Amino acid sequence: AQKVTQAQTEISVVEKEDVTLDCVYETRDTTYYLFWYKQPPSGELVFLIRRNSFDEQNEISGRYSWNFQKSTSSFNFTITASQVVDSAVYFCALSLGMDSNYQLIWGAGTKLIIKP
């Protein structure tokens, strides 16, 4: 069975601190896709990144970076020099692609609060 675990229910940091959101996934498939979505207080779901299982290269996009480690089945998300606008719920999700009709398996989400 597939599962995504985001153990951190809520994280609160002061602006400009770095913060890492953890994501651990479970699947026996060798081909899978991992995602991060952001849901700000306004409610929309914003796609942040997709990582394929066969590409373990880490990615950096501005203040955001993602660390994909197959050995530990983790796909962690780090925000550097956090800002108040980063406050949101962040979801990690897993898809098996065509094998699962592209369905997303969601983590429970981590609520990130950035205090000014």
Place this chain on the structure above:
Amino acid sequence: AAGVIQSPRHLIKEKRETATLKCYPIPRHDTVYWYQQGPGQDPQFLISFYEKMQSDKGSIPDRFSAQQFSDYHSELNMSSLELGDSALYFCASSSGRQKPTYEQYFGPGTRLTVT
């Protein structure tokens, strides 16, 4: 760039009424997904369509039905509404199977309140 459009953005209905939510996918996206998100929960998959055919079914109640039309827009019809149906309903779209991108792009959601 064009995004997923959902209408209405907010909807208030009474118990036992019906509601219709509309979704217009990103142009050239042919797969549509519907999700229901309760307060403090992750999105729950309801149903999906590919090329106007139902492709997968999740936890969609029998009181709900959906379809995808020839222009790829989709409608979620909800009947005999219950208080527990109050939630944020998302539509998402993704590109075709021949050159899939796998990521789903979400609309802004429709907040349904049943009183």
